[in-house]
Amino acid sequence: MAKTPEEIADAMHKMVKDAFGVKKYKPMDLNKAMRELFGDEVDKKTCKEAIKLLVNSGRCVYTYFGGSFLEIPHREGAAND
Amino acid sequence: MADKLPNTPKLDELEKGKWPSFVKEIKMAAKKSPMCADLLGQLEKSYTEKVGYWKHGGIVGVMGYGGGVIGRYSALPKEFPNVSHFHTMRVNQPAGWYYNTEALRKICDIWEKHGSGITNLHGSTGDLVLLGTRTEELEPIFDELQKINFDIGGSGSDVRTPSCCCGQSRCEWACYDTMAACHDFTMEYQDELHRPAFPYKFKFKFSGCPNDCVASIARSDMSLIGTWRDSIQQDDAEVKAYVDGGLDIEEDVISRCPGKCMAWDGKKLEIDNSFCRRCMHCINVMPKALRPGKDRGATILLGSKAPIVEGALLSSVLIPFIKMEAPYQELKDIIERIWDVWSEEGKNRERVGEFIQRVGMGNFLEAIEVEPVAEMVAHPRENPYIFYEEFFEEDDDEEGDKG
Numbered sequence: 001m002a003k004t005p006e007e008i009a010d011a012m013h014k015m016v017k018d019a020f021g022v023k024k025y026k027p028m029d030l031n032k033a034m035r036e037l038f039g040d041e042v043d044k045k046t047c048k049e050a051i052k053l054l055v056n057s058g059r060c061v062y063t064y065f066g067g068s069f070l071e072i073p074h075r076e077g078a079a080n081d
Numbered sequence: 082m083a084d085k086l087p088n089t090p091k092l093d094e095l096e097k098g099k100w101p102s103f104v105k106e107i108k109m110a111a112k113k114s115p116m117c118a119d120l121l122g123q124l125e126k127s128y129t130e131k132v133g134y135w136k137h138g139g140i141v142g143v144m145g146y147g148g149g150v151i152g153r154y155s156a157l158p159k160e161f162p163n164v165s166h167f168h169t170m171r172v173n174q175p176a177g178w179y180y181n182t183e184a185l186r187k188i189c190d191i192w193e194k195h196g197s198g199i200t201n202l203h204g205s206t207g208d209l210v211l212l213g214t215r216t217e218e219l220e221p222i223f224d225e226l227q228k229i230n231f232d233i234g235g236s237g238s239d240v241r242t243p244s245c246c247c248g249q250s251r252c253e254w255a256c257y258d259t260m261a262a263c264h265d266f267t268m269e270y271q272d273e274l275h276r277p278a279f280p281y282k283f284k285f286k287f288s289g290c291p292n293d294c295v296a297s298i299a300r301s302d303m304s305l306i307g308t309w310r311d312s313i314q315q316d317d318a319e320v321k322a323y324v325d326g327g328l329d330i331e332e333d334v335i336s337r338c339p340g341k342c343m344a345w346d347g348k349k350l351e352i353d354n355s356f357c358r359r360c361m362h363c364i365n366v367m368p369k370a371l372r373p374g375k376d377r378g379a380t381i382l383l384g385s386k387a388p389i390v391e392g393a394l395l396s397s398v399l400i401p402f403i404k405m406e407a408p409y410q411e412l413k414d415i416i417e418r419i420w421d422v423w424s425e426e427g428k429n430r431e432r433v434g435e436f437i438q439r440v441g442m443g444n445f446l447e448a449i450e451v452e453p454v455a456e457m458v459a460h461p462r463e464n465p466y467i468f469y470e471e472f473f474e475e476d477d478d479e480e481g482d483k484g
Binding site: 078 | 136137138139140142144145146147148151152154155158165166216236237238239272276277278279280281424425429430
């Protein structure tokens with residue numbers, strides 16, 4: 001049965017949260033991981049929707065360090081008060 | 082208002098001479114903006130100590146977007162507190178960079194209220210660049226820009242803000258409506274522009290003719306350059322008028338034709354259009370006598386980039402000729418396939434041109450389901466070790482059938 005964008009968003013969020021401070025994931029890394037995890041139950045379009053949900057809700061943010069990544073919101077090291 | 086401008090002997094040197102000076106402009110802005118006064122102070126210190134005192138911020142932005150804001154912090158926030166945050170915002174420019182003064186005034190009002198007041202028209206991608214603001218001002222600026230129908234542009238691993246030449250709005254050589262195409266693609270790819278999902282950046286630039294005024298062949302991953310596929314339009318009387326007027330047609334036109342497709346017998350210019358490279362040189366020299374043909378469209382090229390991670394590349398031909406008519410569906414289908422392959426297989430920070438070099442043009446074309454054609458060959462082959470396995474296999478099969 002096809003996974004909903006919400007279910008995929010939760011799985012992506014867990015993956016990003018678990019890797020926080022250790023590894024940064026690009027959106028495509030998450031898409032690939034979801035396809036590996038759920039097989040035919042997900043497609044690229046639903047993964048895209050899931051990322052949109054994560055970012056629009058503020059659970060994840062886009063960051064840029066040479067390339068663009070999805071991370072848990074945090075105070076970056078370079079930031080000044 | 083800044084109390085007093087810092088002492089800047091090194092920067093002052095850059096005000097000398099007859100050219101415009103960014104120092105002069107920042108000093109003018111500093112009379113109103115303490116941020117600009119501290120910017121001068123930090124720049125002077127950088128010039129003196131030969132150290133760039135900026136830190137790159139990677140997380141600032143507006144809600145929901147992954148591009149359009151480039152985070153910047155001072156490494157000396159105590160010494161220069163007004164530039165402790167100095168983020169850049171890229172604003173998506175109108176197609177062809179047409180503004181009326183009312184629009185520019187509104188943008189400047191927003192920027193003076195929420196930022197440093199200094200701008201850069203335009204950045205190398207084409208965006209209108211607003212230089213220097215604080216993190217807490219980003220959302221209010223974004224809201225106010227939306228109210229006057231402006232949006233922020235691209236940054237990071239996304240579709241960068243598409244840009245185009247002024248096209249048919251002012252230029253008689255434009256072979257398609259670049260502004261319409263640029264606007265259409267900008268609207269079509271809003272999601273890709275604001276939500277970075279690629280291995281690295283992807284730029285579109287639309288040039289109306291091979292003069293390529295936006296340098297798309299050198300500066301965009303996908304270059305859409307206007308061209309024609311019939312014959313150059315020719316007015317023999319005007320050709321003769323140029324020659325009678327003193328033009329050295331042999332030296333200035335015929336000898337410079339890269340296709341060597343022209344001949345002049347003293348009375349008439351003969352053009353063998355089958356060898357024409359569509360370089361525009363002859364047309365540029367004799368604009369009253371020659372014009373692009375009537376069957377017009379664009380050549381689509383892929384893969385150029387400036388040197389960042391690796392060296393510079395020029396785009397090479399992907400589609401020799403395509404009619405550029407809305408909704409451009411055939412082209413958009415190919416773009417989707419390119420993105421699919423590149424996103425799946427591309428490495429982090431690998432531009433599409435580098436990706437093609439890595440996997441090979443043959444494999445790339447097969448993956449995006451485009452048939453190879455002779456126009457895709459950029460230059461004679463460098464590698465003599467070409468294998469014709471498929472050919473031999475087919476040949477063997479045929480031999481076997483005969484046997």
